[in-house]
Amino acid sequence: MKTQKNKRLTNGLTVLYILLTLGMGTAIFANIISIQWVHGDEWDKRRAERENKVEDEPARRGDILSSDGKVLVTTLTKCDLYLDLANYPELDKKGAQKFSQKTGEPLFKGPIQDSDFYKYLDTVCLMLNRAFPNHSVEYYHEKISSERKKDAPSRFFKVQTGVPYSVWNDIRKVPGWGRGVATRNGDKPVMRQVREPIYDDMAHNVLGFANALEKGTYTGLEGYYDSILRGVDGKYYCHRLTKSMWSEEDPARKGMVTRQKGGGSEEEVIYDTIMLSRRQDGKSIVSTIDTRYQDIAESSLRNLMRKYGGKAGCAILMEVKTGYVLACANLAVDTTAHDYREVRDRNVAVENRYEPGSTFKTVVLTAMLNDPAIKLDTAMRVRASKKDFGGKGALITDSHDHHDEVTGKVVDTFNIREVIERSSNVGMAELGWMYYHNRRDTLVTLVKEVFPYDFLNPDLECDEARSTINDLKQSKRDLLVYCFGHTTAVSPLRVLTFYNALAADGRMVKPLFCRAIVDNHGNRTEMPPVVLREHAFSRESARMVRDMLVGVVNHKGGTGYRDYLRTDKYTIAGKTGTAEVKGKGVNNSTFVGFFPAEEPRYSCLVFVENTPLGGVGMGMVFRDIADCVMAIDKKLGVDKFTRTELQDDSAMAATRPYLARGDQQELMELYRKLKLPYLSTDSSSHWVRFRTANDSMDARYVPYAPAEGTVPNCVGMTAKDAVAILHEAGYRVKVQGYGKVRSQSPRAGQALKAGNTVEVILK
16 A cells, blocks of 8 residues: 555656656747747847957047147157056965075065066166156155055056156066056056147147046147047957957958957957958148247246246237247246246137237227328327316326427427327327217227227137227226227237238238148148238328337337347337236236338237236347347348338339439429329428338328438438438438449438448449
8 A cells, every 4th residue: 555655656756747847848948939039139139249349449649740840749658557566475285385495585476576576676766767757766666665565565556657658668578577567457458649748838828738627628729620630530340259269260351350469367368350440540730830939939938027027928929921820928827836837728818808008009090090081190299298188087197207308398299100109198098089089989990990809710729818898988088098008908819910910011810820731641731821801901001000110119219219129130110018907016018019120021929917017028028039030030131121112112113213212302303304293192391202002092202201310211212312311310421332222231210329320332
């Protein structure tokens, strides 16, 4: 009975086993069906993600070059140096500490053996010290050795970031150190591409900084031309095979194949890579910056600010015809370095906004000269001493009284030329009130026509300063002080753009910081000048104001009449500007102008914020820059200047005979005998000079009256006329050669006391 029961139990268990087996098989079969047919696509996708991927091959960013052929910014490989300093006891099979048979000392093991570590540690520290002089050899020795001596040294110890690749690679080659230098930081390589300025912080705000908050973006030229510099990353397909093996039958291996190693430290994984798209390295750009001019601009401005103080400043040098900015120094106080240097995102030239002071007087005067509703005579006289125009705050005074150079008495009136030369606030206020107290909007409109109040939009990624003007209708004083550069705020670059147009006879061009783009095959595409206004104001107005700016520097009594602004080699034309910062005893000071005045080729502006100096003090930096340019630019020469006006006149008036300058009565008689029309703006003048045609009038003779105490311009005159005009001015004359005057010494416009000798050369 018992046996039968056991038999039944056994049979029951067998049936149960069979049923369970069939059930599990059915489930397994169902799972296989589900994986293969129902969820097959999803699992194939997961497998493909593990076995295949597309990688990027980063493009190399293009270089930024200087206009004189130097590399200013390039892409370099930098590495972060991490060391595996693990140093654990070496054990025998029983787990006991091993000891050296020679010395009896306990043995340790790690990626860097003790013998190699201490033998070459000083060598490694010396390499790092040479790459980073701010840290001594002892600093690195202490840092690395102290970590090594710990009970549990770090296996990923950060020694130094940003190590040049050459130094990092040399450390890897130090005997016994190779295995201890990490090549990856987790899943990222320790090696990376970085942008590196070659000349430290030279022109850094122009070249551009990497944005700290938004990775991969830049300021300056780097930001503006980012799409050109960046290039296009390449892409390649990666297929993972078995460990350290290639599958020759793999159908994916088509086209260009590159073998590449990767993976973790425990095993090497081989990838078969197929190029999907080639990388296209970025193009390079040629900036307008000339390192020779930039260097002198920065060093001279820095020396001035170190000596006299200031919050920030800039020095800008521009080509008159093209608008190319050859130098743009932007210095500000660096509290960490206790010096003046290029501070991140402090582009003073473009982003600063300040009251321009007296540099704005020429802007307002040019606007008045451009006004068809009035006719200014530069010989007219206006009040020069303090005047109360009536009403609250309408008493206008200059910073000091003007005195006659001979009698020493206070001067009550100036002609318009003297208003600019001596920078009379009262004189400009008088002109503004005389013609515009009932037409204030008209004055602002006229100024906007000649001055670039709108955004210049330079080819730099930066926050360009917005210009402002007070509503002149609200206050009588606002109108009066506007005429000499207050109640308005503009950037230094806008002021220079206007003066550059003065030098170019009214042609206003946009400041440019990129000269050309160069592709990877060396093909160069030039960036042409951009004309903002072909005729911002008339040529006649421009030349009239230019003559006044020459007087500012070269006429006694002019605000720029300083020895350091005058030279026998060339002439500077410029204007001072001093805007007092209320309650602080300092000024925002500017000197702006162009040179050589006889044939303006370069314009320049120097500005310092919160300095005890006045605008004329900025002329010291201006002169340093001008001297550098004149020494380097071989196209410029003193002899050329004495002949330029004659050459220009002959080129533009070859249709009839003429003399560049001469006695008007004799010229009239000559034209009468030749039966040719004689055109003159003032037939009563004794001396005249030939004026080429412009938009408003045909070529004709205009009065020529050399300033008192300066050498007349005799170029183009007959010997007889040259001797006569020089004698009238009180000079002795030495004549060489025959024909018309081709050159003279001293140059025209130079201050010279009566009784001195002027030599003229005829050819």
